[in-house]
Amino acid sequence: MTDLRPGVRLAVDWGDVRIGIAACDPDAVLAYPLATVRAGPTELTDLAALVAEHRPIEVLVGLPRSLRGADGPAATKARERASRLAAALPVPVRLVDERLTTVTAADQLHAAGKRARQQRGSIDAAAAAVILDQALAFERGRGEPPGELVSAPGGRG
Numbered sequence: 001m002t003d004l005r006p007g008v009r010l011a012v013d014w015g016d017v018r019i020g021i022a023a024c025d026p027d028a029v030l031a032y033p034l035a036t037v038r039a040g041p042t043e044l045t046d047l048a049a050l051v052a053e054h055r056p057i058e059v060l061v062g063l064p065r066s067l068r069g070a071d072g073p074a075a076t077k078a079r080e081r082a083s084r085l086a087a088a089l090p091v092p093v094r095l096v097d098e099r100l101t102t103v104t105a106a107d108q109l110h111a112a113g114k115r116a117r118q119q120r121g122s123i124d125a126a127a128a129a130v131i132l133d134q135a136l137a138f139e140r141g142r143g144e145p146p147g148e149l150v151s152a153p154g155g156r157g
Contacts, residue, residue: 003143004027004028004136004139004140005028005057005139005145006026006027006028006057007026007028007056007057007058008023008024008025008026008028008054008055008056008057009023009024009028009056009057009058009059009060009132009135009136010022010023010034010050010051010054010056010058010059010060010132011023011031011059011060011061011062011096011128011129011131011132011135012047012059012060012061012062012085012128012131013062013098013124013125013127013128013131014039014061014062014078014081015039015124016039017038017039018036018037018038018039018124019036019037019038019039019043019046019047019124020033020035020036020123020124020125020126020127020128021033021034021035021036021037021047021050021125021128022034022125022126022128022129022131022132023054023056023132024132024136028136028139031129031130031132031133031136032129033122033125033126033128033129034050034054034125034128035050035125036122036124036125037050044084044085044088047059047085047088047089048088048089051089051090051091056091057091057092058091058092058093058094058145059085059089059091059092059093059094060093060094060095060096060131060132060135060146060147061078061081061082061085061093061094061095061096061150062078062095062096062097062098062127062128062131063075063078063079063082063095063096063097063098063147064078064098065097065098069097078095079095079150082095082150083150083151085150086150086151092149092150093149093150094135094145094146094147094148094149094150095147095148095150096131096134096135096138096146096147097134097147098127098131134146135147
């Protein structure tokens with residue numbers, strides 16, 4: 001097992017209506033659902049406030065690739081959003097593969113006794129926690145940060 005870089009990380013599951021956010025502890029052992037914010041005009045401000053509050057070493061944005069690993073319209077949208085986020089934050093933003101994370105999160109919530117209707121408010125943050133869990137596992141296994149670093153407009157990042 002490889003050592004992880006110390007520090008809190010935030011993960012973002014960006015939907016068109018809601019944005020799920022998860023965090024991990026400073027030792028990067030436990031990922032947990034943190035919050036859900038409304039997508040829309042204030043989303044970058046809301047996300048920047050969470051970054052200021054939790055002071056992560058990086059923000060991981062889910063990249064919704066197809067099951068074959070190709071980028072489709074949703075992945076293109078995620079790349080654009082991640083670029084805008086990178087321009088608004090003082091920490092690195094990385095895109096990480098999020099295939100099947102919502103399905104995994106729904107299964108976990110169902111196993112915990114939550115019905116589909118009860119999951120609506122928590123599924124996005126739970127999916128972000130799955131994204132973060134997978135990213136931490138990748139870093140533990142490979143000894144390098146997960147995903148791809150986002151280059152912000154203007155060349156920063």
